[in-house]
Amino acid sequence: MNERHYLLKGTFLLTVAGLLTRAAGFFYKIFLSRTIGAAEIGRFQLTFPVLAFCSALSCGGIQTAVSRFTAEYYAEKDQKSAIRILACALFLSITLSTVCCAALFGGSLWLATYFLLEPSCAPLLQIIAFSLPFSAIHGCLNGFFIGKKNIPVSAASQLIEQLLRITAVMLFYMIFKKSGRTANANIMALGQLAGELAAALFCIYHLVFGKHQLQEEQMASPALSVIRRHSFFRLIRRDTKKTLAVSAPLGLSRMLLCVLQGIEAALLPQMLGQFGHSSLDALAVYGTLTGMALPLLMFPTAVTSAIGTLLLPAVSEARALNQDKKITDTINASFQGSLLLGYFFLTGFLLFGNDLGTLLFHSSLAGVFTRKLALLCPFVYINTTLISVLHGMGKTAAASVWNTAGFCVRLLCILFLVPDIGIDGYFIGMLVSQAFIVVCSLITLHRAVGFTASLTDALLKPALLCILCGAGLTALRLFCPRFSVPSWGGTLLLAVLFGISFLIPCFFLLPQSMLPQKLLRHSRFASTKNHGTRRS
Structure with a gap:
């Protein structure tokens, strides 16, 4: 019961932090779209794969290893080993991140010219390079706090990183504007550096001045003093091998x-x-897609990510107990719940995509992209939960293969469709790749536990409900001139009407697809079974 309480509480805190972070980032993108423009946003977005690669190399898998070993050692009351693992991970991660920082700074022009094919990204890479060591420190310490169940510190570090990033960008924008200089993507890179620095300092403060006492020695000194009392260098080879055994495969995959x-x-x-686009127009299209439309589309995934966090341990426990029926019921509940959420936002983005693009970003193109990308919603939201289920069942290799294959499908569509039909070719690639991952994941689950989705409950009923709600609101907009022009008041009123007309019938037509009810049934079933076991 304590473990369940911790899981629910931790998921709630991380979900709230994630929602607040995404909300802040959403308005941050609105600010950027109205100040530096879509082209500069697109130029900064080009550097993300390089930054992500360096982060994966320096601390991607190491953070997971720290979380795992910290949880194990604290469960065994062996805080010394947990802190030694943390120190070893910090040594590895800081060393790798420093090497990446030097390589990225020195090779920025080559990478920008020959890899990103955009030489103007070189200054951005040079600024971002200095954020890598701080990102590595933040990642390792964040994994340590999660492993020792100090979720509030982890959640707070996410918020601090985002808020300091946004604040720094706004300050640099005002400084540039006051000095008569044109603000560009450099302020986003400086904000990235400021956010990682703030998060690292916050975690270091809680590590040094937090309560990490060793119970057997009744020590009141900070945690790092433990390292000085033991022959750390004698054990570093063993701890390094142990850390790399877990982190290397994950890091390579990422x-x-x-x-x-x-x-x-x-x-x-x-x-x-x-x-046919010019270089500037191509960057503007790319920036509108990655900096405006996609963040709007991915905002609801905070909910499915929280569901996935709950599903993974539940599926792992049921798998260990060979409870295939419970696994199947849980998969069915998560599948229907995520699909229902996807249908809801699919219809919502189709109805209000143009309005959202105009009102939020002052960009009609962002609205067009949002409507076209709306078809992705069911697949993206389902994938979030299905991948979590696969990880819980120990099918990590299969999940990695399907994700990689889906990405390759997108690349093929970029190569062969985009030159002929433009950005629509990329949209087709995203849709096909996400559908491919869903189908492969469902096949894997069917072979593993015999799971089969109900066509009527999962597809036909939600689709019929979407058509009815969409047709009703479309007719209202056609016959009521007040709603034909985008406005905050009219859009909010229509959104409320849409939410009521969609969600209320779900409680009558689709009660079996509501995820919380399913999870509640599973919890009661598990509780009843535990009581029965104790009595016997």
Whole structure:
């Protein structure tokens, strides 16, 4: 019961932090779109794959290893080993991040010219390079706090990183404007550096001045003093091997995805150029897509990520107990719940996509992209939960293979479709790749536990409800001139009407697809079974 309470509380805190972070980032993108423009946002977005690759190399898998070993050692009341693992991980991560920082700073022009195919990104890479060591420190310490169940510090560090990033960008924008200089993507890179620095300092403060006492020695000194009392260097080889055994496979998998993302980021503007866009127009299209439309589309994934966090341990426990029926019921509940959420936002973005693009970003193109990308919602939201289920069942290799294969499908569509039909070719690639991952994941689950989705409950009923709600609101907009012109008041009123007309019938037509009810049934079932076991 204590473990369940911790899981729910931790998931709630991380979900709230994630929602607040995404909300702040959402308005941050609105601020950027109205100040530096879509082209500069696109130029900064081009550097993300390089930054992600360096982060994956320096601390991607190490953070996971720290969380795992810290949880194990604290469960065994062996805080010394937990802190030694943390010190070893910090040594590895800071060393790797420093090497990446030097390489990225020195090779920024080459990377920008020959890898990103955009020489103007070189100054951005040089600024971002200095954020890598701080990001490594933040990642390791964040993993340590999660492992020792100090979720509030982890959640607070996310918020501090985002808030300091946004504050720094706004300050640099005012400084540039006051000095008569034109603000560009450099202020975003400086904000990235400020955010990582603030998060690292926050975590260091809580590590040094937090309560990490060793119970057997009743020490009141900070945690780092433990390292001075023991022969750390004698054990560093063993701890390094132990850490690398867990972190290396995860890091390699993430680096492969980062390479594919980098290829995608470099290819897409070039293929848009072959379609007929100028270099500046291609960057503007890319910036509108990645900096405006996609963040809006991905905002609801905070909910599915929280569901996935709950599903992973539940599936792992049921798998250990060979409870295939419970696994199947849990998969069915998560599948239907995520699909229902996807249908809801699919209809919402189709109805209000143009309004959101105009009202939020002052960009009609962002609205067009949002409506076209709306078809992705069911697949993206389902994938979030299905991948979590696969990880919980020990199918990590299968999940990695499907994700990589799906990404390759997107790259093929960029190469062969975008030069002929423009950005729509990329949209097709995203849709096909996400559908491919869903199908492969469902096949894997069917072979593992015999899971089969109900066509009527999962597809037909939600689709019919979407059609009815969409047709009703479309008719209202056609016959009521007040709602034909985008405005905050009219859009909010229509959104409320849409939410009521969609969600209320779900409680009557689709009660079996509501995820909380399913999880509640599973919890009661598990509780009843535990009581029965104790009595017997």
